Amino acid sequence: MKAFTLLFFISLPLFAGMNHGGMIMDDSGMIMNHNPDVLPKDCPKISKDVDITIHAGHQYTKGFAGKMFTYDKRDWQVPGCARVNVTFINEDDIRHQFMIHGLPGYMYPKGMFTIEIYGKGQKTASFIVPSRDYTYYIHCEVSQHTEKGMKAQLKVGEGSGDLDSILGLTAALTPDIYPINNTQITWVSLLISFVVGVVFILYLGNILRIKLS
Amino acid sequence: MSHKRFYYRLIPVVFLLIALAIWQQADFFQRAAGIHLPKGVTPEFKQVLKIDKPCVDLHPEWRLAQNIDGVKMAESRLCEPDNPYDIAAFVLGMNNISMPTLMSTHIAEDALIKSDDLDGDGDPDIIHIKLEVLELNGATPDSPSVFPQYEIAPGIMPGMWAFSPKLRGMSVKNFRSQKPNAILRAPSPVIRVEQGDKVYITLENTHYFPHTIHFHGVDHAFKTSKGGDNDGVPVTGEKAVMPGKTRTYELQPRHAGTMLYHCHVQTDKHLMMGLVGMFVVEENRPDNWVQTFNVGAGHVRYSSAAIKEKYQREYDLHYQSIDKNLAKTIQQSNDTREISKQMHRVYNMSESNENYFLLNGHSFPYTLRDALIIAKPDENIKLRVANTQHSSIAVHIHGHKATITDYDGVEQNPMAQITRDVFHLAAAQRLDLNLQTTNDGLHSYGEGVWLFHDHVETAVANDGMSPGGNIALMVYENMLTEMGLPELRSDALDDLFSNRYYAKKQVLWGKKEAGTFAPNTLQLILFGLLLGIIVGLIFFIGRGLMRAD
Ligand SMILES: [Cu+2]
Ligand SMILES: [Cu+2]
Numbered sequence: 189m190k191a192f193t194l195l196f197f198i199s200l201p202l203f204a205g206m207n208h209g210g211m212i213m214d215d216s217g218m219i220m221n222h223n224p225d226v227l228p229k230d231c232p233k234i235s236k237d238v239d240i241t242i243h244a245g246h247q248y249t250k251g252f253a254g255k256m257f258t259y260d261k262r263d264w265q266v267p268g269c270a271r272v273n274v275t276f277i278n279e280d281d282i283r284h285q286f287m288i289h290g291l292p293g294y295m296y297p298k299g300m301f302t303i304e305i306y307g308k309g310q311k312t313a314s315f316i317v318p319s320r321d322y323t324y325y326i327h328c329e330v331s332q333h334t335e336k337g338m339k340a341q342l343k344v345g346e347g348s349g350d351l352d353s354i355l356g357l358t359a360a361l362t363p364d365i366y367p368i369n370n371t372q373i374t375w376v377s378l379l380i381s382f383v384v385g386v387v388f389i390l391y392l393g394n395i396l397r398i399k400l401s
Numbered sequence: 402m403s404h405k406r407f408y409y410r411l412i413p414v415v416f417l418l419i420a421l422a423i424w425q426q427a428d429f430f431q432r433a434a435g436i437h438l439p440k441g442v443t444p445e446f447k448q449v450l451k452i453d454k455p456c457v458d459l460h461p462e463w464r465l466a467q468n469i470d471g472v473k474m475a476e477s478r479l480c481e482p483d484n485p486y487d488i489a490a491f492v493l494g495m496n497n498i499s500m501p502t503l504m505s506t507h508i509a510e511d512a513l514i515k516s517d518d519l520d521g522d523g524d525p526d527i528i529h530i531k532l533e534v535l536e537l538n539g540a541t542p543d544s545p546s547v548f549p550q551y552e553i554a555p556g557i558m559p560g561m562w563a564f565s566p567k568l569r570g571m572s573v574k575n576f577r578s579q580k581p582n583a584i585l586r587a588p589s590p591v592i593r594v595e596q597g598d599k600v601y602i603t604l605e606n607t608h609y610f611p612h613t614i615h616f617h618g619v620d621h622a623f624k625t626s627k628g629g630d631n632d633g634v635p636v637t638g639e640k641a642v643m644p645g646k647t648r649t650y651e652l653q654p655r656h657a658g659t660m661l662y663h664c665h666v667q668t669d670k671h672l673m674m675g676l677v678g679m680f681v682v683e684e685n686r687p688d689n690w691v692q693t694f695n696v697g698a699g700h701v702r703y704s705s706a707a708i709k710e711k712y713q714r715e716y717d718l719h720y721q722s723i724d725k726n727l728a729k730t731i732q733q734s735n736d737t738r739e740i741s742k743q744m745h746r747v748y749n750m751s752e753s754n755e756n757y758f759l760l761n762g763h764s765f766p767y768t769l770r771d772a773l774i775i776a777k778p779d780e781n782i783k784l785r786v787a788n789t790q791h792s793s794i795a796v797h798i799h800g801h802k803a804t805i806t807d808y809d810g811v812e813q814n815p816m817a818q819i820t821r822d823v824f825h826l827a828a829a830q831r832l833d834l835n836l837q838t839t840n841d842g843l844h845s846y847g848e849g850v851w852l853f854h855d856h857v858e859t860a861v862a863n864d865g866m867s868p869g870g871n872i873a874l875m876v877y878e879n880m881l882t883e884m885g886l887p888e889l890r891s892d893a894l895d896d897l898f899s900n901r902y903y904a905k906k907q908v909l910w911g912k913k914e915a916g917t918f919a920p921n922t923l924q925l926i927l928f929g930l931l932l933g934i935i936v937g938l939i940f941f942i943g944r945g946l947m948r949a950d
Contacts, residue, residue: 359433367917373920374920
């Protein structure tokens with residue numbers, strides 16, 4: 189009993205909370221599937237320790253009109269078998285998440301690693317990625333946060349392409365349609381280029397016909 | 402011959418280019434967003450920006466309690482209090498007021514005659530009332546706008562009608578103004594008489610359509626003493642009162658309570674146009690002079706003897722709605738045949754909507770000027786609530802639970818009276834409420850600026866733009882400014898009093914809306930060139946083939 193208690197506290201040196209099956213919780217947030225040491229099957233050892241700091245909040249949508257929440261950086265790249273130590277900083281007074289999907293299910297239940305912070309604050313936790321080249325999906329899934337900008341990607345190795353609708357990086361899969369602000373210049377330039385096209389082909393034709401005859 | 406083959410060989414090239422053009426066609430009118438969305442635009446507004454003052458404060462002196470010709474009336478701390486000279490005239494009758502008082506009103510001298518103390522209890526018992534029919538925001542052949550310009554809320558001027566006490570003189574504020582004077586307004590005035598009075602109400606039809614008056618819930622015989630129509634229904638009584646004609650109705654109500662009166666010609670339309678008002682029969686008391694008209698409803702500055710026994714204040718709350726399409730029918734022509742056709746035959750009430758919701762003739766934010774309930778702690782306040790909309794209302798007063806004392810002008814057994822916080826009134830129903838301001842956690846939660854409004858949410862917007870509609874405020878005196886406005890956050894009303902807001906041109910919570918993309922000029926030029934080449938090539942082939950023959 190004593191040994192168990194000791195083990196329990198040793199395993200959580202950083203977090204003054206409780207661990208329920210991969211979940212570390214306290215009154216400021218929650219970390220799920222924190223993994224600083226278990227290696228994926230395909231990794232003989234940790235290739236590199238990568239520290240990344242991610243800020244989340246409304247303020248980072250500056251420059252992205254029409255969006256509401258996002259991360260300060262939305263595109264990350266690490267080598268295969270890297271240990272990623274994420275410091276997640278929530279700058280808003282509401283809840284945000286750093287949630288990554290697609291990790292191996294045999295060591296990350298449901299394939300997820302998550303840091304969630306209930307208000308302004310920060311937490312650090314780690315996960316180890318497998319060796320294959322793959323692009324992992326990161327988002328905050330508080331209702332409509334992903335859709336309104338809080339979405340990012342983590343490329344391991346070369347990655348497997350870019351995800352859709354990442355602010356400043358990729359277009360939406362189902363983009364909004366906006367009207368075009370046509371002016372007289374639109375129609376004049378269309379007309380002029382049309383006339384130029386006609387004249388050009390007739391001029392070319394004349395040269396050709398002279399050659400033919 | 403070989404020339405011809407050369408031209409034939411060019412035809413597939415044309416098709417190829419057409420395919421290319423279709424594939425490359427410029428997005429002329431709309432384009433899907435790529436990585437970046439449009440930068441956004443501030444919406445343009447063609448009308449000149451107009452921002453009203455929340456309170457114009459024309460007659461601060463009218464707010465004081467005063468004694469005019471012996472009529473002692475309560476103070477009225479509203480931004481726009483009722484004209485105290487009108488009140489004196491409505492209490493005494495035009496035949497019993499002084500010349501200066503008469504000159505300070507716009508009421509005709511024969512509009513209200515009070516005489517004959519039949520029961521010898523110190524108040525007049527024969528009351529002659531004359532009503533006219535007025536139009537607000539109607540068409541005019543002299544301007545593309547409407548006349549007289551009565552705004553129910555900033556920039557909103559739907560066509561409306563109302564009964565009014567018989568007026569004299571100019572209908573506008575002054576000879577330069579397009580705005581009606583204070584008496585010409587919605588809703589039709591509240592009429593107050595004493596139980597047992599012999600009341601003669603003459604409809605003087607000053608309007609261009611036939612109308613009548615029907616007294617709803619007010620004790621009246623089916624026919625007048627001379628056998629004339631007394632119920633106002635053209636099907637069961639006489640024909641409607643034609644334009645330029647008059648008819649007198651007779652009442653001697655035996656039962657007191659909050660009732661209604663309204664036109665019964667093409668009732669669906671004429672009632673919604675505004676020819677409906679509250680009719681209050683006050684209990685008989687000695688020396689009980691009642692304020693015969695409460696123009697614009699709202700605060701009753703001179704309550705009856707029976708009300709003063711139990712209540713510190715009294716308010717008439719007239720809820721009303723407007724279908725903008727019905728309102729439009731009187732704004733598009735000055736040919737009465739055409740207006741009649743548009744209103745009575747083309748417009749179809751069974752397909753109607755309610756777009757504007759008024760309390761005492763105004764929609765929020767103008768309700769702040771004259772439809773506040775002003776209160777102090779530990780008072781009993783009499784509210785008479787009438788619903789003249791065709792939809793139901795569910796009135797809620799923040800921070801309070803009031804007691805329903807009367808339904809449709811009939812007192813509820815005091816043991817069975819209900820205290821609640823939502824008051825449901827179907828069309829034409831009335832409720833009398835006792836609003837107690839005792840801070841006991843039940844009747845009141847204390848002093849404050851408390852909203853009160855219909856909780857049917859369509860009704861708290863002006864044609865769908867919120868906040869608007871019949872929202873008003875219950876304000877405790879300690880939070881009321883000198884000017885009769887509630888103490889609010891300094892920027893609370895900034896947007897709402899501009900004509901931009903209710904025209905739906907004001908961006909909410911920001912400055913920009915998404916807007917448009919700029920045209921892609923390079924793509925346009927390439928596309929134009931391609932089209933030119935196709936047309937040129939077709940011409941070249943056609944001409945070549947013809948010449949080769
Ligand atoms: Cu979030
Ligand atoms: Cu009528």
